[in-house]
Amino acid sequence: MFKGLQQKWKVSGLRVLLILCTFAIGGSLTGIAGRYIMGALGINATWLWVIVYIIIVTLIWPLAVLVISIPFGQFRFFISYLKKMGRRMGLGGAIVDNRIAVAVFASGAGSNAARMIEHFRQHPNIRIALIVCNKPGAGVLDIAAKAGIPTLIIEKERFFRGDAYVPVFREAGISFIILAGFLWKVPQALTGAFSGAIINIHPALLPNYGGKGMYGRFVHEAVLAAGDPESGITIHFVDEHYDHGAVIFQARCAVMQNDTADSLAMRIHQLEHQHYPEQAEKVILNTRHHS
Ligand code: GAR
Numbered sequence: 001m002f003k004g005l006q007q008k009w010k011v012s013g014l015r016v017l018l019i020l021c022t023f024a025i026g027g028s029l030t031g032i033a034g035r036y037i038m039g040a041l042g043i044n045a046t047w048l049w050v051i052v053y054i055i056i057v058t059l060i061w062p063l064a065v066l067v068i069s070i071p072f073g074q075f076r077f078f079i080s081y082l083k084k085m086g087r088r089m090g091l092g093g094a095i096v097d098n099r100i101a102v103a104v105f106a107s108g109a110g111s112n113a114a115r116m117i118e119h120f121r122q123h124p125n126i127r128i129a130l131i132v133c134n135k136p137g138a139g140v141l142d143i144a145a146k147a148g149i150p151t152l153i154i155e156k157e158r159f160f161r162g163d164a165y166v167p168v169f170r171e172a173g174i175s176f177i178i179l180a181g182f183l184w185k186v187p188q189a190l191t192g193a194f195s196g197a198i199i200n201i202h203p204a205l206l207p208n209y210g211g212k213g214m215y216g217r218f219v220h221e222a223v224l225a226a227g228d229p230e231s232g233i234t235i236h237f238v239d240e241h242y243d244h245g246a247v248i249f250q251a252r253c254a255v256m257q258n259d260t261a262d263s264l265a266m267r268i269h270q271l272e273h274q275h276y277p278e279q280a281e282k283v284i285l286n287t288r289h290h291s
Pocket of ligand 1: 106107108109110111113180182183201202214215216219268269272
């Protein structure tokens with residue numbers, strides 16, 4: 001259970017302990033305060049007592065855990081926990097979601113997008129607010145639909161020769177963009193508007209095997225044709241040139257003698273899934289957000 005909570009809340013073991021203490025003490029305090037108030041009200045009818053008690057406890061509990069969370073150093077966790085509860089109870093309109101809104105751009109199957117969605121599902125500070133895709137019918141659209149995340153299908157003309165949908169992203173409050181298998185070049189209208197706030201993953205060790213036409217299996221085929229002993233992944237900032245911005249992170253894997261483009265792609269995908277969400281989280285939290 002402990003490990004499960006650690007994964008669900010994305011916190012350390014120590015923090016799970018502090019959070020559970022806050023829940024326990026906040027709950028006890030709520031019970032004591034509730035009974036004290038009920039005593040002061042002096043209600044006799046049992047049914048009325050129960051109703052009033054439930055109302056009082058519901059109102060006191062959030063306050064109690066918030067107060068107790070301060071000495072335990074968990075105030076931020078409980079603020080976002082209570083906001084999430086509020087949203088689930090349909091109070092979304094009344095509660096402003098001030099987490100950093102991120103758009104994930106993808107063109108294909110979307111396995112990396114799926115990992116991002118999973119990683120940030122319960123995140124206290126970051127949410128995947130939009131999935132952007134240039135291909136109707138792409139697998140990533142089903143993934144988004146299942147996760148209940150809005151999607152935007154973009155068209156070439158507006159993306160490359162129009163406003164690149166910048167007003168749409170602004171309107172949706174997007175302040176960071178993750179490219180996850182997005183195969184169109186990002187136009188300057190977008191890199192300019194989101195300067196330092198767009199990252200990409202490339203399935204090779206840049207600067208090798210990057211540039212126009214170098215995507216997916218073409219990259220792995222080129223690596224195999226060159227007989228390289230290793231390949232890997234590169235996570236990098238995006239500028240207006242293909243696969244060019246500053247490198248954030250690289251991880252390597254061996255290329256086996258009997259590898260095919262498919263078997264190499266599988267190993268590369270594993271590396272991507274292992275590292276991309278965590279690296280994206282670090283960059284997003286270290287970026288100043290304007291929206
Ligand atoms: C990933 O391997 C990603 O690195 C690559 O496309 C794949 C998408 O897979 N991106 C590029 O080649 C960009 N130049 P996914 O749809 O399963 O995430």
